[in-house]
Amino acid sequence: MELSLRREDFSTLAGWAQDRPAAAFAAFRRSAGFATTRKAYRTGSLGLSPPDFEPAYAAALAQTIPESGYLSDLEARAFFETWFRPVEVDSAGQAGFVTGYYEPEVEVSERAESGYRYPFLRKPENLVKVPNPQYPPAGVESGYAFMLDDAGRVTCCPDRQAIETGAFASQGLEIAWAKSPVDVFFAHVQGCARLCFPDGRIERITYAAKSGHPFTGIGGLLVKRGEISAETVSMASIRQWLASHPDKADSLMWENRSFIFFEKAEVESDDLGPVAAAKVPLEPGRSLAVDRLVHTFGTPIFVSAPDLQDFDEQRPFARLMIAQDTGTAIVGPARGDLFAGSGSEAGEKAGSIKAAARFVILAPAGSEIARRAGHEQ
Structure with a gap:
């Protein structure tokens, strides 16, 4: 994909001064x-590497909290303005787009019993990653x-x-269950x-692996088949359709x-989300x-x-959002999924997010991307 870098400035970045980035x-x-x-994040195709982030990381960790x-x-905004430079990444005119996701709360039992029949499963011990999915x-x-x-003897995982x-x-x-x-x-x-x-205990689970079969959005299938309009498709409308068509669900x-x-998964605070792909708890909002093939985890991105x-x-x-997770449907430099938080209220927020968006990455000062965009001479 052909990419071009466009310099931005904090003073003219629409919405930057009104944001609350603490x-x-x-x-x-x-x-x-x-x-x-623990472990440096893998460098994405944009080229932001661990050494690029080292000065900002050190400054953040030295900050008295x-x-x-x-x-x-005010202090948070000053930090990002000191250690980063805003750069818009243009992917040959491809429009940016955001959706939302959240951490559901689900009533469960430890045993398969009356009313509880649908399990959450651990990863099978013999399910392993393919070294190179293309070969x-x-x-x-x-x-x-x-x-x-x-x-x-290797085989595809069941679907x-x-x-x-x-x-x-x-x-x-x-x-x-x-x-x-x-x-x-x-x-x-x-x-x-x-x-x-039932005893009031709450545990968290997070992604461990997947079957490897392609992801298909059932909302898109319902729109294609005329069951839900493209204007009204959402998590809520999909749930309503499934409840209304139990024989087809x-x-x-x-x-x-x-x-x-x-x-x-263990998380240090109930106010935070689950530990995700970047190996840290998600911050609601x-x-x-x-797309982890494009972006380096830890990159601040103004959406x-x-x-x-x-x-x-x-x-x-x-x-200002921080790149800390990934997903099968998140592809390209200007595509993102906003983490809305946990529980039903967060689910309502996440389910309604479907909007065109602009992505401006904050490239570490002194990085090659900041230089190429004209920030560093």
């Missing part, structure tokens, strides 16, 4: 801690990211329908969930052959899922969407 700084600081003490856990918005081993189709490996009708039923993979297959399905789409047990969901396996209302205020969406 939570974005907190999210960035978590990524700084992981990348400097108040007891509240957050800097003031997989014999027995696995091109493009598949995962395969079953039985003593050197959603096969798994939900018992392909792994004898392996004891069940983490918990839900009341509704639709709740399980949407947790798969989101890649995470909070599991609410399973077959529709099975058309999305992709299946997600989970693992239990500030973490962004991106503006004039037709989308801000999460918390009566103004158009214009927020």
Whole structure:
């Protein structure tokens, strides 16, 4: 994909002065801690590398944090203006676009019993990553990211329908059992969930692996078939259709052959989201899922969407987000998924997000991207 870089300036970046980036700084600081003490993030095709981020990471970690856990918005804004330079990435005129996602809350039981029949599954032990999905081993189709490996004999993993009708039923993979297959399905789409047990206990699960089969959005299928209009399709309208057509619900969901396996996850605070692809807890309203082949995790990205209302205020969406997650449907430099938070209220926010957007990355000062855009001479 042909990319061009266009210089921006904080003083003229629409919405920058009105944003409240304290939570974005907190999210960035978590990524700084992981990348400097555990493992550097992989460099995306834009070319932002671990050395580019080192000065900003060091400055963020050296910052004294108040007891509240957050800097003031003024201090956070000054930090980003000091250590970064805004650059718009233009991908040959391709329009930017944002959707939303969240962490569902699902009522579950530890056992399969009356009312609880639909399991969340752990990853099978013999499900392994394909080293190169474009050139997989014999027995696995091109493009598949995962395969079953039985003593050197590799095969494609069963798809959603096969798994939900018992392909792994004898392996004891069940983490918990839900009341509704639709709740399980949407947790798969989101890649995470909070599991609410009858005794009041809450546990979290997050993405561990997938079947490798292609993801198919069932909302798009319903629009194509004239069941829901393109203008009204949303998470809520899809759920309503599934509830109104119980005889067709399973077959529709099975058309999305992709299946997600989970693992239990610990998070330092209930106010934060699950630990996602960047290996840090997501910050509600500030973490962004991106194409990890393009972007480097930890990159601050200013997203503006004039037709989308801000999460918390009566103004158009214009927020500094931090690249900390990814997703199958997130492809290209100007495509993102906004993390709205956890629970039903966050689900309502996330389900209605579908808007054209502009993406301005904050490139570390001194980086090659900042130089090429004309910031550094």
